[in-house]
Amino acid sequence: MNQLLKIxxxxxxxxxxxxxxxxxxxxxxxxxxxxxxxxGSGKTTVLNMLSGILIPDQGQVFIEGRDITNLKPSKxxxxxxxxxxxxxxxxxxxSAFDNLLIAGYARDLSFEESVEKADALMQxxxxxxxxxLDAGELSGGQKKLLxxxxxxxxxxxxxxxxxxxxxxxxxxxxxxxxxxxxRHRQGHTFLVVSHDMPIVKQLCEECVxxxxxxxxxxxxxxxxxxxxxxxxxxxxxxxx
Amino acid sequence: MNSSSLKNSRLWRNRLAYDFKCFFVxxxxxxxxxxxxxxxxxxxxxxxxxxxxxxxxxxxxxAGYCGQFSMAPAAFAMLGxxxxxxxDFHAHISLWVSMPLAxxxxxxxxxxxxxxxxxxxxxxxxxxxxxxxxxSRVIISNSHEYTRGDQGLNVPTLMTDRISYYYxxxxxxxxxxxxxxxxxxxKFGGFLxxxxxxxxxxxxxxxxxxxxxxxxxAISCALCGFxxxxxxSFSQLVSPEMGLLQQxxxxxxxxxxxxxxxxxxxxxxxxxVYLGSEWLRDVGNIQMIVFAIIVIVFAxxxxxxxxxxxxxLMQRYLGKSASS
Numbered sequence: 001m002n003q004l005l006k007i008x009x010x011x012x013x014x015x016x017x018x019x020x021x022x023x024x025x026x027x028x029x030x031x032x033x034x035x036x037x038x039x040g041s042g043k044t045t046v047l048n049m050l051s052g053i054l055i056p057d058q059g060q061v062f063i064e065g066r067d068i069t070n071l072k073p074s075k076x077x078x079x080x081x082x083x084x085x086x087x088x089x090x091x092x093x094x095s096a097f098d099n100l101l102i103a104g105y106a107r108d109l110s111f112e113e114s115v116e117k118a119d120a121l122m123q124x125x126x127x128x129x130x131x132x133l134d135a136g137e138l139s140g141g142q143k144k145l146l147x148x149x150x151x152x153x154x155x156x157x158x159x160x161x162x163x164x165x166x167x168x169x170x171x172x173x174x175x176x177x178x179x180x181x182x183r184h185r186q187g188h189t190f191l192v193v194s195h196d197m198p199i200v201k202q203l204c205e206e207c208v209x210x211x212x213x214x215x216x217x218x219x220x221x222x223x224x225x226x227x228x229x230x231x232x233x234x235x236x237x238x239x240x
Numbered sequence: 241m242n243s244s245s246l247k248n249s250r251l252w253r254n255r256l257a258y259d260f261k262c263f264f265v266x267x268x269x270x271x272x273x274x275x276x277x278x279x280x281x282x283x284x285x286x287x288x289x290x291x292x293x294x295x296x297x298x299x300x301x302x303a304g305y306c307g308q309f310s311m312a313p314a315a316f317a318m319l320g321x322x323x324x325x326x327x328d329f330h331a332h333i334s335l336w337v338s339m340p341l342a343x344x345x346x347x348x349x350x351x352x353x354x355x356x357x358x359x360x361x362x363x364x365x366x367x368x369x370x371x372x373x374x375x376s377r378v379i380i381s382n383s384h385e386y387t388r389g390d391q392g393l394n395v396p397t398l399m400t401d402r403i404s405y406y407y408x409x410x411x412x413x414x415x416x417x418x419x420x421x422x423x424x425x426x427k428f429g430g431f432l433x434x435x436x437x438x439x440x441x442x443x444x445x446x447x448x449x450x451x452x453x454x455x456x457x458a459i460s461c462a463l464c465g466f467x468x469x470x471x472x473s474f475s476q477l478v479s480p481e482m483g484l485l486q487q488x489x490x491x492x493x494x495x496x497x498x499x500x501x502x503x504x505x506x507x508x509x510x511x512x513v514y515l516g517s518e519w520l521r522d523v524g525n526i527q528m529i530v531f532a533i534i535v536i537v538f539a540x541x542x543x544x545x546x547x548x549x550x551x552x553l554m555q556r557y558l559g560k561s562a563s564s
Contacts, residue, residue, distance in 0.1 A: 051444060077446030089441030091434050093501075098252045102434045105427040106446035115246065132250040150445060 003062075004029040004189050005050075005158055010059035012045055019045040021213035022059070027158070032180065032190040034200040034207030034221060038233065042213040043193045044086065047160050050191070051083040052076045063157065077106065080157030084164055086193075088143040092136025096127060096146050099135050103150035114153065121149040126175055141172035148179055158189050165196045177203065201225070209233075252433065253425055256503075259547075260421045263504040266511075267417075270410055274403060283402040289514035290409040291317075291471040294416050296494040296506035298463035301420050304501035305429070306456045307436035309366045313464045313491050315373035318483030320346050320465025321472035322380060325393035330386075335396050339469050346465025347458045354457040359450045361439060365457075370485075377483040392479030395472035405474050412470055416463055417503050423459070424503075432456055436501075486528065490517070493535045499547025508546055 005027040012020040020042040027033050035043050048054040050061060052073040060069045068076060073083070091099050097118055104114030122131045125145040130138055135146060144164060151159050161180075165173050180190060180203060194200050200207060200221065207224050209217035211233040217224040224230055247254070273286065299313040320342040327338040353372055357364045380387050387393060399405050423429055431452045434442035443449045472478040481487075490513065498509020517527040542549055 053440070053444075072448075073440075073443040074446050074448045077444060083444045085441070085444075089438050089444065091437035091441065093437050094252050094433050095250050097246075097249070098430070098433075101251075102430040102442075102447075103445045105430050106434075106442075111427075134250075 002029065003027065004064060005191070006062040006065075007046075007050070008060045008062070010046065010049060010061065011057050012042075012049060012054060013057060018213050020049070020056075023210070023213070023215055024059075025208050025215060025218050027189060027191060029189050030184070030187045031206060032184055032192060032204045034204035035191055035193045035210065036195070036197075036200060036207055036224075037210035037216075041210040043210055044162055045213075046210070047083065047162050047191070047193060051081060051160055053083075074106075080155075082151035082156035082159050084144075084147045084151055084159065084161045086163040086166065088140070088147050090135040090138075090143050090146050090150070093134060095132045096135050096138060096142075097122065097131040099146055100149050100153055104153040107154035109154060117153055118149070121152060125149055125179065139169075141168040144168055145172060145175060148176065152183070155188065158191065159183075161190060161192045161194075163193055163195070165194055165199055173199070197225070252430070256421065256424055256429075259502045259504050260417070262547075262550075263417050263421075263507065266504060266507055267410060267414055270413075271407075274406060280402045283406045285515065285518050286511075287402070287405050287409050287474055288471070289511050290413050291467055291474070292491060292494060292514050293413055293507045293510035294467035294470075295464050295491050296498070296510045297413075297416055297420055297503065298460045298467065299491050300495045300500060300502075300506045301423075301463065302456055302460040304495065304506075305424060305436060306432040306453060307439075308453055308457060309363075310369045310457065310460065311366050311485070311488055312369035312373040312376075313460070314485070314487035315369075315376050315483040316346050316350070316461045316464035317468030317471065317487075318380070318478065318480065319349065319376060320468030321395065321478035321482055322387065322393065322468075323465070324469040324472050325395045325478045326387065328396050329388075329393050335398060335469075335473055339466070339473075342469035343462045343466045346468075347462035350458040350461030351454060353461075354454045358454045358457065373483060373485060373488065377480045380483070381480040390480060392477045392481075395469075395476055395478055397476050398473050409470070409474070412467075413507065416466075417507070419463075421503055428452070428455075489528070490514075490531070493531045495545075496535050496538050497531075497545055499545030500543075502545075502547045505545050505547035512546075 003026040008024050010020055010023045023046060035046065037043050045054065049056045052071050055070055060067055062068065063079060063081065068079065091102060100118035100121060101114045104117055109117065122128045125148060127142060127145055130142060135143065138146060164176055177199060192204060204221050206219060207221045208215055209224050209230045216233055217227045217230040274283065295313050295317050299310065302308050302310055323342040323345045324335060324338040327333040327341065353368065357368045381390055399408060431442065431447045434445065434447055435449055435452060439449050468482060494509035494513045495506045497513060498507065499505025513531060517531065520527045520530055538545060
């Protein structure tokens with residue numbers, strides 16, 4: 001099967017701490033893959049290497065067969081690898097709508113195209129009533145929704161979502177899940193880091209579980225979550 | 241939704257348009273000022289204030305819109321002035337030829353200097369430009385056989401009377417303000433705002449942060465160089481004093497007091513600070529002390545400067561979308 005993303009033997013250490021230890025896994029196009037694991041297991045470090053923020057010590061990353069290891073985040077974004085951060089990264093001193101416009105410009109959309117797309121996204125994400133507020137004035141959940149919009153101003157090949165559901169009001173979580181599901185139906189591919197097991201089970205057909213920088217489970221979500229090693233490492237021995 | 245339905249929103253381009261309209265109100269009053277039968281001395285002070293206005297707008301373009309703090313706006317103005325002065329002194333090249341060369345020369349210097357540090361985050365640009373400003377001033381001051389050292393160099397004049405220079409400088413201020421306005425209205429302007437607010441976030445959206453910062457720095461340097469060349473022509477002299485760090489301090493205080501991140505703010509700041517400093521000269525040489533205190537007060541209590549205060553007032557009482 002054709003792989004959209006291929007991660008081969010990826011490693012990263014910080015001083016004496018081996019944050020990511022020879023990690024390999026693939027993502028097929030059109031899939032939603034969960035990346036789970038306890039805190040400090042190396043999930044965000046993997047995401048940082050996939051999005052060009054960190055340079056791996058070892059290993060390679062391929063997207064559609066092209067080696068993208070060591071590319072800058074801006075180059076990766078142009079190639080369609082979009083990142084949503086755990087701590088939201090919006091532009092706080094311009095309006096929410098401007099945030100979307102800027103994200104559109106960065107992906108080579110014209111002003112008119114950006115306005116049209118931004119308006120549709122604002123409605124879909126139910127941010128219409130706050131679109132002209134400065135992004136810094138939005139609530140945490142609204143900022144997360146805005147980041148979703150920024151990632152999708154132009155369809156990405158792969159969306160990397162880091163803890164999108166953490167500390168978000170259930171209503172907004174619902175909007176996010178709907179947004180992801182809808183994009184999934186359209187054939188988009190996601191790698192979702194989350195601690196929210198019910199949502200992981202609901203959204204992700206497959207998942208990868210990490211512990212101490214290593215992959216300890218990879219496959220269908222149900223099977224991974226039932227693996228004794230995953231239950232032991234991640235769920236503390238209790239899983240229902 | 242079409243773009244016309246966004247007209248009265250708080251979209252960046254609407255805030256910018258409001259800012260630019262106010263900029264023209266200031267220009268209108270500047271055009272009327274000579275009707276008050278001002279003396280040549282006063283007109284001269286206003287011309288120098290407008291020179292500072294251009295340098296302040298150039299510094300604000302980099303710091304206010306892109307969040308990059310250069311400590312060398314005065315040094316680049318000095319270098320622009322010296323490019324014109326040296327080309328006249330050694331090769332008798334006309335100002336109309338040397339002035340574009342001053343713009344290109346300072347832009348290239350900016351590209352070279354910025355190329356060394358723009359990929360770094362943190363205070364490196366400030367530290368590098370601070371060192372560059374002092375080194376270039378000392379080199380010019382000590383290269384007596386080429387630059388005549390502290391005596392300075394004569395620069396050819398363009399006009400013979402003060403009033404012509406006064407209106408000429410108004411045109412220059414409008415050109416620079418219009419240029420910055422059009423850049424900030426473009427995609428490039430959006431990228432600058434994104435970098436100012438969050439460099440890593442901007443990079444992750446697909447903006448080549450290093451390249452955009454470098455271009456912005458080169459543009460800022462070129463505008464300072466242009467202002468310096470024009471100032472040299474007005475005063476008919478360029479000297480290393482133009483590049484003193486004290487001059488950079490004055491420029492920064494103009495932007496902080498006038499309002500960071502706007503087109504109008506730096507011009508208002510330049511007019512107030514320079515006219516105020518001339519007035520304080522009569523009281524005693526205490527300008528820098530007074531302006532340092534004012535800058536501290538503004539930085540602590542009124543971060544958006546006079547322009548920000550004005551915008552907030554307009555928003556509160558007239559409901560205009562003025563805030564920047």
